[in-house]
Amino acid sequence: MFRAIIVRLMQSIPVLLLVAVLSFILMHLLPGDPAVVIAGADATPAAVERIRRELGLDQPIWEQLLSWFLGLAQGKFGSSLVLNQTVLSAVAERLPVTLSLAALSLTITLPIGITLGILAAYFRSSWIDAGVMMIALIGVSVPSFWIAILSVILFSVTLGWVPSSGYAPLLTAGPGPWFASLIQPAMVLSLFQIGFLARMTRSAMLDVLDQDFIRTARAKGVSEWRTVGKHGFRNALVAVVTVSGIILSLLIGGSVVVEQVFALPGIGRLVVQGIMARDYPLIQGTMLLFGFAFVLINVAVDIIYTLVDPRVRYD
Amino acid sequence: MTDVMLAVTPPQMLAKRRRFRVLRKLAAHRSFKIGLVLVTILVLCAIIGPMLTGIDPTAMSIRSRFKPPSVRFPFGSDQYGRDILTRVLHGGRLSLSLGLSVALISGVFGALIGVTAGYFRAIDPYVMRLMDALMAFPAILLAIGIGAALGAQASSIVVALSVAYVPRTARIVRASVLVIREMEYLQAARVSGAGDLHIIVKHVLPNCLGPLIVQLTFIFAYAILAEAALSFLGIGPPPPTPSWGNIIAEGRDYSVEAWWVMLFPGLAVSLAALGMNLLGDGLRDVLDPRLKIET
Numbered sequence: 001m002f003r004a005i006i007v008r009l010m011q012s013i014p015v016l017l018l019v020a021v022l023s024f025i026l027m028h029l030l031p032g033d034p035a036v037v038i039a040g041a042d043a044t045p046a047a048v049e050r051i052r053r054e055l056g057l058d059q060p061i062w063e064q065l066l067s068w069f070l071g072l073a074q075g076k077f078g079s080s081l082v083l084n085q086t087v088l089s090a091v092a093e094r095l096p097v098t099l100s101l102a103a104l105s106l107t108i109t110l111p112i113g114i115t116l117g118i119l120a121a122y123f124r125s126s127w128i129d130a131g132v133m134m135i136a137l138i139g140v141s142v143p144s145f146w147i148a149i150l151s152v153i154l155f156s157v158t159l160g161w162v163p164s165s166g167y168a169p170l171l172t173a174g175p176g177p178w179f180a181s182l183i184q185p186a187m188v189l190s191l192f193q194i195g196f197l198a199r200m201t202r203s204a205m206l207d208v209l210d211q212d213f214i215r216t217a218r219a220k221g222v223s224e225w226r227t228v229g230k231h232g233f234r235n236a237l238v239a240v241v242t243v244s245g246i247i248l249s250l251l252i253g254g255s256v257v258v259e260q261v262f263a264l265p266g267i268g269r270l271v272v273q274g275i276m277a278r279d280y281p282l283i284q285g286t287m288l289l290f291g292f293a294f295v296l297i298n299v300a301v302d303i304i305y306t307l308v309d310p311r312v313r314y315d
Numbered sequence: 316m317t318d319v320m321l322a323v324t325p326p327q328m329l330a331k332r333r334r335f336r337v338l339r340k341l342a343a344h345r346s347f348k349i350g351l352v353l354v355t356i357l358v359l360c361a362i363i364g365p366m367l368t369g370i371d372p373t374a375m376s377i378r379s380r381f382k383p384p385s386v387r388f389p390f391g392s393d394q395y396g397r398d399i400l401t402r403v404l405h406g407g408r409l410s411l412s413l414g415l416s417v418a419l420i421s422g423v424f425g426a427l428i429g430v431t432a433g434y435f436r437a438i439d440p441y442v443m444r445l446m447d448a449l450m451a452f453p454a455i456l457l458a459i460g461i462g463a464a465l466g467a468q469a470s471s472i473v474v475a476l477s478v479a480y481v482p483r484t485a486r487i488v489r490a491s492v493l494v495i496r497e498m499e500y501l502q503a504a505r506v507s508g509a510g511d512l513h514i515i516v517k518h519v520l521p522n523c524l525g526p527l528i529v530q531l532t533f534i535f536a537y538a539i540l541a542e543a544a545l546s547f548l549g550i551g552p553p554p555p556t557p558s559w560g561n562i563i564a565e566g567r568d569y570s571v572e573a574w575w576v577m578l579f580p581g582l583a584v585s586l587a588a589l590g591m592n593l594l595g596d597g598l599r600d601v602l603d604p605r606l607k608i609e610t
């Protein structure tokens with residue numbers, strides 16, 4: 001087990017390095033001069049030149065890459081130009097918001113998505129099946145921010161049930177306001193993943209329910225509930241775990257847009273603000289962290305995979 | 316004698332029969348038919364619609380600001396008194412051609428990279444690690460970054476979204492190439508002296524076309540949705556030229572008082588994406604039953 005984790009982590013090193021290089025290249029693709037951004041609109045050319053030298057932007061590009069890598073090796077992700085704080089502390093400050101949103105959204109998505117998927121597979125070709133497929137289709141066809149705005153009009157403006165925007169921290173504002181500020185964005189995010197998860201669970205269950213051991217279980221008198229729930233779903237779980245990486249990346253991508261609509265001060269909003277303000281180190285650092293998170297999530301999924309399905313090995 | 320002749324069908328006829336079978340299966344597939352009808356209607360609306368209304372989509376009129384849907388303004392009017400129906404029809408031209416461009420560009424580059432990686436095994440690890448690294452960034456973030464770098468214009472959206480979707484396409488093409496290259500007919504071709512280029516063009520490409528086409532219909536749908544999201548974030552095709560995305564983005568500030576401004580373009584985006592997804596589902600069932608959803 002320990003060996004599998006090490007092997008899988010080693011395999012991800014080249015990708016992690018490439019992710020770092022790509023984040024660097026992406027920042028250098030952005031037009032404009034960071035030195036001018038920091039110096040401000042009415043700075044003298046000499047002041048701009050001084051800042052450029054301070055930031056090391058007058059060095060050849062490969063030397064800048066090298067020094068950035070050296071910094072990364074020491075855990076330095078750079079400092080924001082606009083926010084007057086390091087990238088890591090800016091991310092750490094906003095991480096609870098995005099994590100709360102993701103956790104709440106997963107809490108809604110997992111039980112509903114899996115249950116719908118099992119029901120659709122069990123009552124194959126019935127109206128339940130058709131309904132689940134319809135939800136899945138809506139999830140991949142409707143723009144999330146559009147649904148979010150419509151939802152605000154209905155639940156915040158018209159009915160006044162929940163606030164339309166903003167975030168209430170769990171520790172200072174208490175669980176009530178925290179939940180109220182997140183439930184609407186989390187439901188909007190979930191709408192898009194429930195369909196995907198249900199569809200994946202459905203096709204995995206369809207494969208399993210046709211197997212001989214299901215018929216055997218029924219034949220020897222195991223209750224229908226246990227047959228489907230235990231014998232069936234335990235085996236379909238492998239396929240569900242496989243897509244959990246995709247679910248998490250959908251969640252990360254979706255939260256960028258949803259945080260924007262609901263003005264939640266999370267990481268997605270941080271990146272978008274960084275891009276708009278041409279805050280190069282911030283974009284570079286956050287993109288890198290996003291990339292790392294994604295690669296490591298996939299490593300974790302692969303490792304969980306070996307736990308769920310002992311036949312899978314990484315050697 | 317005649318019996319033997321009948322039993323052995325020439326290969327060309329077999330291929331033809333197969334093609335007809337695919338078409339027959341598609342014609343019988345319900346979601347494919349619904350998708351085809353939806354997409355056809357929307358494409359026709361985008362092509363013919365603007366000619367029928369004959370109104371300039373950027374014509375402003377202070378007196379008819381924020382008119383709710385009526386006979387004169389079937390979809391209402393916006394803050395400049397522009398006709399939303401006309402703008403949605405014109406926006407369809409931009410949004411749909413944007414989606415098509417992204418699908419075609421991702422298709423061409425994805426196929427090139429996927430075939431190269433899958434066929435020439437020596438360079439496969441390097442190419443695919445690069446694709447993995449590109450896929451590590453959420454597609455929408457990559458598109459935001461590249462879109463912001465290139466400036467807010469339709470062409471930079473196409474580039475940004477293509478960069479985001481090429482790796483996903485390449486991975487699917489490579490997967491089918493890996494299966495095809497182990498087939499006996501490929502060894503037969505190689506033994507009879509066919510060169511790599513001939514094998515790729517005549518044997519490999521045609522056989523990975525199915526999964527590729529399926530993937531491209533889904534990319535078309537993603538691209539339309541992503542264009543809307545990018546416009547919403549302020550880096551879509553710039554106004555006043557309408558796209559579905561920027562009409563919604565402009566209507567956002569008035570979403571409570573003038574809900575119609577953002578409702579109708581949003582419906583258009585949803586219907587277009589729904590149509591392409593249904594088409595893709597149908598094509599997948601018929602062309603490539605093994606393929607699972609990839610995002």
